[in-house]
Amino acid sequence: MTHSYAAPLISAIIPVGARQSPLADLHARYKRGLDELDLPYEFIYVLDGPQPAYESALLDLAKRGERITVVSLSRRFGVATALMTGFEHAAGGTIVSLPAYLQIEGDEIPKLVAALDQADLALACREPRGGGQFETLRRKWFHGLLKYVTALDFRDLGCNARAFKRKVLDEIHLYGEQDRFLPVLADRHGFKVAEIPVRQANDHSGPGPYPLKSYLRGFLDLFTVFFLVRFTKRPLRFFGMVGVTTLSIGVLELLYLIVDRIMFQVPLADRPALLLASLFIVLGVQIFALGLLGELIIFTHAGGSKDYQVDRVIHYSVEKPAEKPLNVALNPGPITLVR
Numbered sequence: 001m002t003h004s005y006a007a008p009l010i011s012a013i014i015p016v017g018a019r020q021s022p023l024a025d026l027h028a029r030y031k032r033g034l035d036e037l038d039l040p041y042e043f044i045y046v047l048d049g050p051q052p053a054y055e056s057a058l059l060d061l062a063k064r065g066e067r068i069t070v071v072s073l074s075r076r077f078g079v080a081t082a083l084m085t086g087f088e089h090a091a092g093g094t095i096v097s098l099p100a101y102l103q104i105e106g107d108e109i110p111k112l113v114a115a116l117d118q119a120d121l122a123l124a125c126r127e128p129r130g131g132g133q134f135e136t137l138r139r140k141w142f143h144g145l146l147k148y149v150t151a152l153d154f155r156d157l158g159c160n161a162r163a164f165k166r167k168v169l170d171e172i173h174l175y176g177e178q179d180r181f182l183p184v185l186a187d188r189h190g191f192k193v194a195e196i197p198v199r200q201a202n203d204h205s206g207p208g209p210y211p212l213k214s215y216l217r218g219f220l221d222l223f224t225v226f227f228l229v230r231f232t233k234r235p236l237r238f239f240g241m242v243g244v245t246t247l248s249i250g251v252l253e254l255l256y257l258i259v260d261r262i263m264f265q266v267p268l269a270d271r272p273a274l275l276l277a278s279l280f281i282v283l284g285v286q287i288f289a290l291g292l293l294g295e296l297i298i299f300t301h302a303g304g305s306k307d308y309q310v311d312r313v314i315h316y317s318v319e320k321p322a323e324k325p326l327n328v329a330l331n332p333g334p335i336t337l338v339r
Contacts, residue, residue, distance in 0.1 A: 010034065010041040010113065011092035015082035015179075016100040017048045023057040027066065029106030029201075030098055036110045043068040046086040049076035079160070080174035087169045095169065097179075099160040108198035112163035119194035121164035121186045125156040126200035142218070149226045150184055154195060157183065161198070177217065181225045188229045233298060239291025247284025253277035 012034060027043070034041045045058055045068060058070050071085055083097055094113060104124050115122035129136070139158070147153050157180055164186070172185050183193045231238040254277040260266045268274050 009039045009092050010037065010094045010096060011044060011086075011090035012041060012096045012098055013044045013046065013083060013086035013090060014098050014100055015046045015048055015079045015086065016051060016054055017076070017079055017082070019099070019101045020054065021101040023054065023061070026100065026102060027061060029102070030109065031066075031106070033106035033109035034096075036107060037113055042090070042092065044086045044089055045070050046082040047072040048079065048082045049073055078175075078177055078179075080176055080179040083179055084169070084174050090166075093166045094163065095166060096163045097160060102201035102203060103159055104161045104198045105201050109161070109163075111196050111198055112161065115194050115196050116163055116165060118192070120191035121162065121168055121183055122194045122196050123154075123156070123183050124159045124161040124198045125195045126159055127197045128200070129156070130200060146184070146222065149222065150187075150229050152184060152187060154183065156195070157181070176224075177221055178225070181221065184225055184229060188232075235294030235298065236291040239287050239294065243284045243286075243288030243291060245284070246280050246287060250277045250280025250282075250284055253280065 012030060014030075030043075043066070047055060047070065050072065055070065055072060058068060062068055062070075069089060071089055073082065073085065086097075087095060094116060096109060096113065098109075104126060108124065112122045112124060129139075131139075139156075143154055143157065146157065160179070162182070164182075168182075168186055168189075168191055171189055172182065174182060174185075178185070183195075187193050227238065253273060257268060257271065257274055257277060261268055
């Protein structure tokens, strides 16, 4: 099938990190899926850090006539940074992000792209899923916690095969390891997100047991997303709640000590509770002030940012009423000027 690559409509971005499948087979499967769309496309491989062996394999693909773009980062920055770097070099209006290791069958890619007729971002949900009982329990725990925090019911946020319109990354800048939470951030910005069932790759191999630090990083990332989704534009609601709670504990404890001193003549000297109450009061005021400063910063700088999307604008043509001559004899009544 011959395509015109002058202006590719679909940009397939493949961030290449530590986990990799053999390049020749991976590229062939992805290419077969993109060919089914009968649309021009481009491949962009982003190497997350120097990877001479993988870069040499990409060079072999290029020598065989494959049209690919290779971007190599100076060191390892993470998948999110690699994805954003690939997006900067993408020319297509539709972006397809694919992992450098097999998660889904290549011929399932058209399902993701077709879903963009009804959504702004489509993420793959592998069905049926492989893995043992511990892996299944881990997935349920993670998605259950995510649903509790964000009220969004995702089933396979760990799948990195996604298709989305260009405007999604035009407005959302990823960093760190936020790539897995892109659908959550997209929903927060008002984009339509859909989860599409796809077949898992037959020879997909799980990552194996994750190290303990991986779970800790995941929990911290989840807390970051929780704050970004709930309190980015309303920091006082978070810091104010924590600050008022802390301040209230300190005030109640201080009142107890005062009543104990007045009613029962209990001396305040050498009482650790007095120091603890003072600490709670000061800490509560500081946390509340931090939230107030956040509100002031957002109020000052939020003019150029938006976290909403316009679905559609409808203009109705109405006949303009004929102008009536001004009747200067009419008494408009009392008028109040608002300045």
